Amino acid sequence: MENCIFCKIANGEIPSNTIYEDENFRVILDNGPATKGHALVLPKEHYADLFEIPEDVAAGAVKVAKKVAGMMKDTLLCDGLNLVQNNGQVAGQTVMHYHLHIIPRYKDDGQTILWKPTRPSADELAEIRKTICG
Ligand code: AMP
Ligand code: ZN
Numbered sequence: 001m002e003n004c005i006f007c008k009i010a011n012g013e014i015p016s017n018t019i020y021e022d023e024n025f026r027v028i029l030d031n032g033p034a035t036k037g038h039a040l041v042l043p044k045e046h047y048a049d050l051f052e053i054p055e056d057v058a059a060g061a062v063k064v065a066k067k068v069a070g071m072m073k074d075t076l077l078c079d080g081l082n083l084v085q086n087n088g089q090v091a092g093q094t095v096m097h098y099h100l101h102i103i104p105r106y107k108d109d110g111q112t113i114l115w116k117p118t119r120p121s122a123d124e125l126a127e128i129r130k131t132i133c134g
Contacts, residue, residue, distance in 0.1 A: 001046040006097035010042040019071070024057070025064045030101070035109050037076045041065050041100040049087040053098045061100045068102055078104035082113050 001007045008014040010026045019039055020027035030038040041061045047053035053061075062083075069081050084101040086093040103113060120128070 001097070004046055004097050006040075006042050006095055006099060007046050010044045010097075020064065020068050022064070024060055027064060027068050027102070034101075034103050034111050034113065035078075035106060037072050037078065037102075037104040039068060039072075039102045041068070041102065043098055047098045048096045049093065049098055050085065051087065058098075061098075065100055065102050072102070072104045076104050079107050080105040084113060 005014065009016045009028060012026075016026070017029035018026055019029060024044055026042050026044065027039050028042065030040050041064050043053065043057055043061060045057070047057065050058065065083055069083075072078055072081065082101070082103040082105060084103060085099070086101075103111075105111070
């Protein structure tokens, strides 16, 4: 993809703070981090989002995230970690090249990466299940 900044970063055409690289992925430090060590797993091939990325590449991204999560636990001594992956503008995706956020969490880090729970009735949940599963 011409003009895709994450294609350029993933393939080394634009410099980045790379913390892991293999044949298919590059992991870089996010330049607007939620917390210390916030990183992005970038596939070297261009896929816009979860709907486009092949199953095996998506599985590979999670394998890489697990490896990097271990590195972070050992070196940054984080107390926890969020994996976040946004798809579509409405879900907060701002760069349209698939990426998996690895966000190390620290006690009292002041971040809120959770959602506001709602209270659907049992009937509403059953209806949603029917809509999804038929
Ligand atoms: P998302 O909102 O899920 O699309 O996440 C995009 C992320 O990419 C944000 O957290 C940005 O801070 C980060 N980002 C955008 N451009 C760059 C860049 N050139 N280098 C590193 N991180 C970037
Ligand atoms: Zn791209």
